[in-house]
Amino acid sequence: MNKTISIEINGKSSSFSVAPDEMLLDLLRRSGYRGAKVGCREGFCGACTVLLDGRPVNSCLIFAARADGRKITTIEGLGDPNNLHPIQDAFLKAGAVQCGYCIPGAVLSTKALLDRVPDPDEAVIKRALDGNLCRCTGYKKQIEAVKLAARKLKGKKK
Amino acid sequence: MSIEAYVIPRTVKEARGLLTRGKGTAAVIAGGFSLAPNPPSRIKTLVDITALGLDYVRVSKSAIRIGAACTVAGLLEAAPAGIAGRLLVQAARDIGGTPNRNVITVGGNIVQLLPWADLPVALLVLDAKIKIAGARGARLVRAEEFFRSPPLRQLRRGEFVTEIVVGKTGALKAAAFEKIGPSANSYCFADCAVALLRRGNSWEARAALSGATALPARLGALEKALKGLTPARMPAAAAAALPGVIKSLKIRPDIRADAEWRRELAGEIVKTALAAAVGRVSGKKKK
Numbered sequence: 001m002n003k004t005i006s007i008e009i010n011g012k013s014s015s016f017s018v019a020p021d022e023m024l025l026d027l028l029r030r031s032g033y034r035g036a037k038v039g040c041r042e043g044f045c046g047a048c049t050v051l052l053d054g055r056p057v058n059s060c061l062i063f064a065a066r067a068d069g070r071k072i073t074t075i076e077g078l079g080d081p082n083n084l085h086p087i088q089d090a091f092l093k094a095g096a097v098q099c100g101y102c103i104p105g106a107v108l109s110t111k112a113l114l115d116r117v118p119d120p121d122e123a124v125i126k127r128a129l130d131g132n133l134c135r136c137t138g139y140k141k142q143i144e145a146v147k148l149a150a151r152k153l154k155g156k157k158k
Numbered sequence: 159m160s161i162e163a164y165v166i167p168r169t170v171k172e173a174r175g176l177l178t179r180g181k182g183t184a185a186v187i188a189g190g191f192s193l194a195p196n197p198p199s200r201i202k203t204l205v206d207i208t209a210l211g212l213d214y215v216r217v218s219k220s221a222i223r224i225g226a227a228c229t230v231a232g233l234l235e236a237a238p239a240g241i242a243g244r245l246l247v248q249a250a251r252d253i254g255g256t257p258n259r260n261v262i263t264v265g266g267n268i269v270q271l272l273p274w275a276d277l278p279v280a281l282l283v284l285d286a287k288i289k290i291a292g293a294r295g296a297r298l299v300r301a302e303e304f305f306r307s308p309p310l311r312q313l314r315r316g317e318f319v320t321e322i323v324v325g326k327t328g329a330l331k332a333a334a335f336e337k338i339g340p341s342a343n344s345y346c347f348a349d350c351a352v353a354l355l356r357r358g359n360s361w362e363a364r365a366a367l368s369g370a371t372a373l374p375a376r377l378g379a380l381e382k383a384l385k386g387l388t389p390a391r392m393p394a395a396a397a398a399a400l401p402g403v404i405k406s407l408k409i410r411p412d413i414r415a416d417a418e419w420r421r422e423l424a425g426e427i428v429k430t431a432l433a434a435a436v437g438r439v440s441g442k443k444k445k
Contacts, residue, residue, distance in 0.1 A: 001163060020204070021161035023194065042195050043258055044343050055231070055260045061194040062261070063187070065164040066206060109256065131255025131343070 005068035009033065010077030018064040024050070025059040027067075028074060035075035035104040046132035049105030050074050056109045056131065075104035078111065086156060087111055090149035091142070098136035106132040110146050119150055160199050166206045170291050170320060176205045178293060178316030186318045188227045189261040191254075192270040212265070212320055222246070222324040226265025230254070233264055242284050242324050245333040245351060249280035255343050265319045269309045271373070273345035273412075278305055278374035280335060282366035283353035286324045292317035305374045329355040332389075334434035336427050337369070340414070345369070347415055348424045352431040354439050360386055363396075365432065370424040372410050377428065379403045389436045396432050400425045 002017045009028070018027055025048045028036045036059050039047030043058040050059045051073035079085035084092070087110050097103050106129060113120060113128035120128070125146045126139070134142065167173040177184050184203040187193050193204070212225035215236035222238045224246075230253045237247055253259055253267065253276050267275045268288070281288075281301040288304045290297050293316045304312065313319075333353040339346035348370035355362050363384040368374035383399035384392050404425045411417040 003164070020164040021197075043191060043254075046255065046257055049257055052260075056257045057260050058257045061190055061258075063164055063190060063194065063204065063206075065166070066190070066208070068166075128256055131257040133343070 007067050008071045022064045024062040024064045024067050027064040033074040033076055037101055046105040047102055049108050051108055051112055056112045086152040087149040091145040094141050094145035094148050096141035096145040102134045163203045166209050173205055173207055174316050188263040189266045191262045220326055224264050224322045226319045228264050230259040230262045241330050241333050245280050248335040249276045269319055276349050279349055279351035279366040279368045282376050283351045283364040284324045286322055289321035290317050291320045329357050331356050332435045332439035334431045336431040348427045350427045350431040352435045354435050370409050370420045371407055377403055389439045393433055
């Protein structure tokens, strides 16, 4: 039986009718938030990463019904092509993007990290990105991107 | 999928009722890591226990109490102090990747027993107790009993795990956890926890192994061989006893490694964990 749930997505509250077996990833994508990518659907690749109440989760493993009353941030909530979020800009400037499929997840994991730890060291960065697999550029550039993003956001706060 | 209802009860009693009335077609869900990708076809109702207030870590003078719905990330952030608390943190630290640690719960980790369930070995050597809510109230089961057979099969209809209780004892002098796997996101090949306890002048070692075996279990024969020895003498005694101990275990092969390789690895990981614990008790390492 379908259930009506209310979710705040990128700061905007909306109601959705969801089937009991619908996953959050599928709800987001059918609602236009296609930055959450379909990958392994087993919680291993991180392509579907979104922030649930500020924490990165694999949306392929979260039943949509469970998101009732919660806050979701998708990549669409960070910036757009004309107005990139500093983290998105850092990923571009560091050359951390090739095919781009994993990047929304990696950017959101970076946001969750920098919201909690503004000046992370490399070990902390590696751990924060350990759930986001990349098969193009690898991780070196992504780590550089996170460091650059941290510097950018720090400068913005001053 | 066959799921017909996703229910979020507000009380343990309500959850118990839903599970009992489900007559085997209702399943508990918390993190969802095991159930979400492929729920068994007999399951029609998912009973989400994340609104029952079971997402806590409470530390008192006598025990560390962890709610079954506490996430692995929640346990790591609570970072309970002391030897037992540090062992739990060490075991929880490398469960999955960050997005998964944010949803995998302590209860799910010990009930579902995926091959990367690292907490059971720590709970075994800490002699933890598992609190199970059921129609007749709550019952406490020792970890050793809980893991003797697959926990899901042990739970009676309407029952679910609500809390893990790790009693504190001054006898616990050191502990260590070791794990070997290809990457953070891979199932481990083997994991092991060791605890050293002193009662008066007598020492005892507890060791538990998982990953390489189908079920996590204490290594009783090894513990017997080490009983009464000082920590300094334990590594040599373990090296002598381990070939026989490991040979008697039923080692699980998988697509990545055959049983013989895993058997050898299991022996080495136990030696490594024991050496780390002995190092800590003799003050070489403060952790």
